Amino acid sequence: MANIAFPITSTSTARQTQTIYKAAGTPEIKIFDIRYVGWVKKRSDGSQTAFGWSGGEWSVIFTKSVLYEWFGMDERPQESATLYQVLCVKPEATAEEVKASYRRLAKQWHPDRCKEKDARTQFESIQHAYDVLGNENKRARYNAGLALVANSTVNREMPILAYDTADLIYRPPLRCGMLLCEVQRSGKKWIVNKILQWEDITNWAGQTLVTSWRMGDDKPTEVWS
Amino acid sequence: MIDFKSIQKRQTEVVKGSLADIAKATGKTIAEAFIDAECVALVDVSGSMSTNDSRDGQRRYDVACQELAKLQEKFPGKVAVISFATVAKFCPGGTPTHEGGGTDVAEALKFTKIADVEGMRFFLISDGQPDDEAAAMKVAGTYKCRIDTIYVGAMNDTYARNFLTQLASNSGGQALTADRVDGLGEKMMKLLVVGV
Numbered sequence: 001m002a003n004i005a006f007p008i009t010s011t012s013t014a015r016q017t018q019t020i021y022k023a024a025g026t027p028e029i030k031i032f033d034i035r036y037v038g039w040v041k042k043r044s045d046g047s048q049t050a051f052g053w054s055g056g057e058w059s060v061i062f063t064k065s066v067l068y069e070w071f072g073m074d075e076r077p078q079e080s081a082t083l084y085q086v087l088c089v090k091p092e093a094t095a096e097e098v099k100a101s102y103r104r105l106a107k108q109w110h111p112d113r114c115k116e117k118d119a120r121t122q123f124e125s126i127q128h129a130y131d132v133l134g135n136e137n138k139r140a141r142y143n144a145g146l147a148l149v150a151n152s153t154v155n156r157e158m159p160i161l162a163y164d165t166a167d168l169i170y171r172p173p174l175r176c177g178m179l180l181c182e183v184q185r186s187g188k189k190w191i192v193n194k195i196l197q198w199e200d201i202t203n204w205a206g207q208t209l210v211t212s213w214r215m216g217d218d219k220p221t222e223v224w225s
Numbered sequence: 226m227i228d229f230k231s232i233q234k235r236q237t238e239v240v241k242g243s244l245a246d247i248a249k250a251t252g253k254t255i256a257e258a259f260i261d262a263e264c265v266a267l268v269d270v271s272g273s274m275s276t277n278d279s280r281d282g283q284r285r286y287d288v289a290c291q292e293l294a295k296l297q298e299k300f301p302g303k304v305a306v307i308s309f310a311t312v313a314k315f316c317p318g319g320t321p322t323h324e325g326g327g328t329d330v331a332e333a334l335k336f337t338k339i340a341d342v343e344g345m346r347f348f349l350i351s352d353g354q355p356d357d358e359a360a361a362m363k364v365a366g367t368y369k370c371r372i373d374t375i376y377v378g379a380m381n382d383t384y385a386r387n388f389l390t391q392l393a394s395n396s397g398g399q400a401l402t403a404d405r406v407d408g409l410g411e412k413m414m415k416l417l418v419v420g421v
Contacts, residue, residue: 083257137343138260144340145259148305151336152255152315 027193032060032179033201036211036220040064040170050172052179052192053220060183061191067172070195083129083142088173091143095134102130104200105173108210113223115212122173176201176211176220240294242301243319255317263303263344264417265337266293268321269351269377271310271328276352278379278405285352285377285406290320292410300417305340309333328353330392331360338367345370348413349392352378352406354385362392371398373416377406 036053040062043049050067052060067073071088073081084091089101108114109123116122132138180197183190201209207224214221239245248258274286297304297319308314308321311329313336316322328351337347349372355361365372374389386402393400399416403409 082254132257132260140342141260141262141340141345142256144342145254145256145262147339148259148307148315148337149254149256149317151313152317 027182027184029196030181030183030190032181032190034060034179035176035209035222036213037062037067037172037175038213040067040172042169050170056219059189060181061186061189062172062195063192064170066192066195067170070198071172073170082146083132086125086129086173087133089133091146095136098130098133102126102134106130107208107225108174110210110225113210113212113225115214115221115223117215119212174198176209238318238320240297240319242297242299242304243317244302244305245317245319246297247302248317258302258317259305259340261302262305262340263300264346264348264413265305265307265340266296266348266350266413267307267309267313267333267337268293269310269328269353270308270321270324271353272325273328273353273378274323275325276405280405280407286321286323288406289350289377289409292406292408292413293321294319296410296413296417299414303417307333307337309336313337327356329357330355331357331364334361334364334368334372338364341368341370343369346417347372347396347398348416349374349389350377350409350413351389352376352385353382355388358388361388362395365392365396368396370396372396373398374400375409375412375416376400376402377404377409380404 032052032054034052034054038050038053040048040050048064050062050064051058052062054060071085072090073085084093087098087101087105089098093101105126106123109119109126111119111123114123132142178199178201179195181192182194182196183192185191203209203224210223210225211220239249244255244258244262247253248255251258268289270286274289275284277284279285279288293304293306297306304319306316306319306321308316308324309329309332310324311326311332312324313329313333314322330349330351333349347368347370351374372393374393376386376389378385380402390400401412401416403412
């Protein structure tokens with residue numbers, strides 16, 4: 001993930017987007033206060049996009065490839081998400097980075113705060129990923145397994161074990177945040193070309209926002225913790 | 226004559242207790258199943274393994290597959306199978322891929338070096354002479370874990386046997402012989418359980 005200085009504090013509670021940079025004929029750089037990012041779905045025009053809830057409406061559009069790039073997902077068909085992808089870290093992440101990301105995601109998906117129906121399952125996946133990646137020996141073995149699988153007979157001689165994720169819908173592991181993005185306008189919406197930074201939303205008391213969308217609700221549930 | 230149809234069929238089957246079998250049964254990925262593996266079996270699948278001089282006149286390769294299958298069933302999820310000849314391949318389904326070609330032990334050891342982590346065991350199972358003995362010894366010398374070797378060729382090939390004995394000795398491992406693959410599973414079981 002990009003590691004650039006975030007130009008405004010994430011403690012901002014402003015609901016409006018803020019333009020950081022715009023030059024003639026180039027995409028704009030904007031900050032969005034995104035309160036919820038939905039699932040990536042196949043749209044009628046064939047595109048695969050997720051909508052972002054900002055300023056009380058679905059005003060931001062993320063393409064699948066933009067989210068995949070930010071969260072380190074692989075476009076190639078594979079068995080399933082790697083544990084690194086579950087924890088949103090790169091395979092070369094340090095132990096501290098793994099731990100920090102685990103804490104952030106565990107907070108976001110804790111069943112006591114997250115109201116989505118599969119919160120417990122997601123939380124358990126995050127716990128399992130950290131159980132492996134947070135342990136030096138297990139992580140080394142897992143890395144070995146990944147490297148061996150990359151050069152294995154799985155996809156060629158064992159189609160039964162080869163999964164095609166091309167048509168699977170995708171949900172980003174973080175649902176809200178202050179996002180610094182390169183965007184372009186399309187009617188009343190903003191299309192994100194690239195995510196440059198994704199910070200948690202925190203309040204003056206240092207609490208972090210966790211949002212979830214309960215089935216049937218018309219807006220996300222917000223919990224500060 | 227080589228029965229390619231039967232080889233292909235066998236290679237698409239998932240051996241009971243193999244890493245792929247365990248991954249499927251537990252809902253894990255194969256890479257996750259590998260975390261609990263205790264040994265890596267590097268199985269020679271070069272041309273000489275097609276010799277029909279093993280148990281009941283079968284090919285050494287076929288008997289090796291049978292013995293490995295028994296072992297994986299007895300120790301589910303503990304054995305990772307790698308086949309090697311000119312190139313090495315990870316075979317999570319538990320059946321070594323039949324390749325033919327040379328015996329590049331050095332390349333095979335380089336391939337599995339990433340799995341040289343605390344607590345792992347390596348079994349090198351071969352019936353022939355390596356393509357490059359010095360290179361193989363050099364790579365084996367970089368291993369932290371011990372490499373046990375099992376010679377599965379004819380008893381009169383002293384050169385190949387000596388090479389495997391030397392390689393095992395250099396890494397602190399044991400060298401055993403399973404005459405033309407017969408008893409391979411039993412020898413591996415011995416190494417796994419009592420380390421002798």
